[in-house]
Amino acid sequence: DTEVTQTPKHLVMGMTNKKSLKCEQHMGHRAMYWYKQKAKKPPELMFVYSYEKLSINESVPSRFSPECPNSSLLNLHLHALQPEDSALYLCASSHSLGGETQYFGPGTRLLVL
C-alpha cells in the first residue's frame, strides 16, 4: 500500500464549528506533515510530526490543533476558523525526516463560511 488517504474530501463549516481532518498511511512511515494550499499558490508547511511527536509548528494559529494518535494516523482539529482559512489541506508522509520522498494525500478542500 503506497497511498496516503485523507477524509473528508470536502468540508464546509461555519466559524463557530469544530471539525477534524483525518489522514492515514500504512507504509510504515514515521514522519507526517500537514500543508495548507491556497488557490494558485504553493503548499505551505504547517506541522511536522516525527515518531508521533510534533517537531515543527510553523507558527500556525491555535485554532488549528494537530494530533498524531499513532504512527499511521494524523488528525487536524479545527475550531473557530476564519473565512481566510478556506484552502486545500494536504497531508503527506515520508519514511523519516530529511531527504526522503514525501507522499501526498489527495487533500481536503475546506470552505469556511
Added chain:
Amino acid sequence: GENVEQHPSTLSVQEGDSAVIKCTYSDSASNYFPWYKQELGKRPQLIIDIRSNVGEKKDQRIAVTLNKTAKHFSLHITETQPEDSAVYFCAARTNAGKSTFGDGTTLTVKP
C-alpha cells in the same frame, strides 16, 4: 528561514520542444530538492528529486541539475507533450523535514 525563488512563473512551449524551470534557494541546510507536478484539483505528484550529494539526475524525458555552490537547481523536460501541461513546483527540504516550495511555474504545451 528558507527562501525558494522559481522562474519563470509561466512557460509556453510547442509540443516537442524542451522546457526549463529554474529555482534558487537560500538555506545551506537544505539538502533535498524535489520537483512536483500538480494538475488542477489534484495532489502534488513527485516527478523527480535530487539530493545534495548529486549534481544531476535523469529519468527518461526529465532531468534535474543541482549546483550547491550557487544554490540553484533546474528542471529540464525534453520532447514535451500536451499532457505535460500543469503547474510545476520546486522545493527545498532540510534534514528536520522543513520544506519550502517555490511559487510554481504554469507550463503550457501547445499541440
